[in-house]
Amino acid sequence: MQPRPRGFVQGLRATLVLSRAERRDVIVSAALLLAAALLPLIATDYWLSIGISIASFTVLATSWALFSGPTNYISLASAAFFGIGMYMVGAGLPYLPFPLLVLIAGVAGVLVSAVVGLATLRISGVYFVIFTLGLAELVRQVVAWAQHVMGASSGLYVLISISDPTLYWLLLGMATVVYLVGWFIGRSRLGFALRIIGNDEVVAVHCGINTARAKVVLFVISSTFASVTGALLAPRYSYVEPSIAFSPFLSFEVVIMALLGGVHRLWGPLVGVIPFTLLWEFISSKFPTQTTILLGACFLLIVYFIPRGVVGLLEDLFRQRYGALKALFKSGGGGRA
Amino acid sequence: MDVIIIGLLLGGNYAIMAMGLQLQYGVARIMNLASGEVLVCGAFGAIWLFTAYSLSPLLALIGVVPAAFVVNWAIYWLMILPLVKRAKTQGQLEVDCILATFGLSFMAIGILLAMFGGEFLAYSYLARPFEILGQPYSLNRVVAFLCSTVLCVGLYLWLHHTRAGLTLRAVSVNPSAAGLVSINVARTSALAFALGGAVSASGGALLSMFLTFDASTGVMFTMKALVIVIMGGLGDIRGSIIAAFILGLTETAVATYIDPGLTLAAAYVLFIVILLVRPEGLLGRPSS
Secondary structure, three states: OOOOHHHHHHHHHHHHOOOHHHHHHHHHHHHHHHHHHOHHHHOOHHHHHHHHHHHHHHHHHHHHHHHHHHHOOOOOOHHHHHHHHHHHHHHHOOOOOHHHHHHHHHHHHHHHHHHHHHHHOOOOHHHHHHHHHHHHHHHHHHHHHHHHHOOOOOOEEOOOOOOHHHHHHHHHHHHHHHHHHHHHHHHOHHHHHHHHHHHOHHHHHHOOOOHHHHHHHHHHHHHHHHHHHHHHHHHHHOEEOHHHHOOOHHHHHHHHHHHHHOOOOOOHHHHHHHHHHHHHHHHHHHOHHHHHHHHHHHHHHHHHHOOOHHHHHHHHHHHHHHHHHHHHHOOOOOOOO | OHHHHHHHHHHHHHHHHHHHHHHHHHHOOOOOOOHHHHHHHHHHHHHHHHHHHOOOHHHHHHHHHHHHHHHHHHHHHHHHHHHHHHOOOHHHHHHHHHHHHHHHHHHHHHHHHHHHOOOOEOOOOOOOEEEEOOEEEEHHHHHHHHHHHHHHHHHHHHHHHOHHHHHHHHHHHOHHHHHHOOOOHHHHHHHHHHHHHHHHHHHHHHHOOOOOEOOOOHHHHHHHHHHHHHHHOOOOHHHHHHHHHHHHHHHHHHHHHOOHHHHHHHHHHHHHHHHHHOOOOOOOOOOO
16 A cells, blocks of 8 residues: 555545434444443442453454455454453552553553464364464463473462452453544444455455555454453453463353354444353353353354354345335435345 | 374375365355364263274274264254355355354354363273384374275265266356256265365364364364365365375474474464465465
8 A cells, every 4th residue: 555644644534524414323322432431320239240251342343344244354363362451450469550451451462463463374174263262272382381391380360459440441441442443443444345255255356455464454453452351351350371361162152143143234242242151151150060061052053043143134124125115115325234 | 203104104194184174164265263163072982982882993994974964954954055055255254154153163162062161071992003114103193094095085085986076076166157057066066065064073073083182272273274274275185184294294393303292383384474475375276
């Protein structure tokens, strides 16, 4: 891309010009956000902790979908970046203040994801999936080994108290940032490039898109959100060790929630996160031994019956109704698809 | 010397496990992330037959292998083929297969947990010393190595010297062109998938003679098999065998000289090097 400062500013301004429907969307989102922010004032401790889970999974699943949604590259590395963030806070807390550590965790996320992305995203998608599948375990082995060599104990105590409402608001703020970033990317050249890559990578190359760079940039953005989330949640665990921080289960939960909601809309993952978190809370308290098999069943259910997520299902339904109405009245008028 | 021989013995068993995935991914073009669970099922089958009926694991192969073949055949027809028919592009199929086989692998882990519980299982079979070049090694490792060598050689000869093997290789090179010369691609792919599952399960039964297994170890084997297949080159069995020995040697060396907890890290370092230096694999054809 040639440098075009003036064009960029104009492009930026054009991105921020909103249609009437979009202005309505912004108002609705702001109202919903405000309502969500009021939760700590009315909820009991139990519901607040569920609210924290929902907020953190919203950040994780939405930022996952930022990259994996348009490109169809399934990333299973959420747990690795989440764990890196958590570990940065756990290891650094005796020496540095918490906010600085969250920043450092973000930087660590950027560095690791850039290395992984540069190594795997230049070639076809399968290699990326396989690599991310093992990344959490790889980092866990390296961290455990490093601790062993340095003679440190494998566990870390995270002795800092952050009250639950503060944590909830922090995560809600993160979620807002994710949505803003995602909305902005969706309207930018980068987002357009990614959608072309997702449809046909060969076509994207022939259009003159630097596919590797577009993919790496988005992967880095998406992974950085995961590591910052891990850093923010570290105080909640109070005791961190490699097998807790890098539990691969998290990656699968994130993927399921995002796919369940639907990844072709920015707000799709949220539609998956809320019911799944509540359902999972219920399942893991009632059937703690059957969680694995139910997780497998969820995967199969999504692949075979709701491949486009709940949002896709709703849209199909709406389109059918709308189509029938349209045929009935034979009226024109384009709906925004 | 110790390290080299143990590494080679391990590599022989990795070869058989990679061979199963090679048939499923190289020929049937199905990225099967449940391959490690098939292997663990084979191992649990052998463990169960040994502890309940004190049946030798080598005899257990006679029961485990056909069972795995039938189950994988059914999985292909019932679960994979609908996805193949639905997918518009190869990329879409890959995503669907990855998610579906993930689902299957979790189901398999859940079922194994329910049946056998979560603890590590092992049994003692042929745990006698056996001397190679004056050094003692346990006999079960040697026997497992010999068995998997026989299986690998048999499979190689079958693929390269029979008509059925030829159809499999044709599908592996180009499925649509294979269809043009009146090869039933769906049937051949199902055969390759089922055969791959059977080979993976036999690998599990052989590995169970000297490794301990629990229900959730499958994913480690999946990852190692994937690394071997990619390192060796897609669709090339000889490449896989060489890669399996490289991985076996590297892992044993890392476990001996650095830390036994770093075996997966060693495999991934090999993986990165291959991706950076030769993404098509040691003996692979560059993809279009």
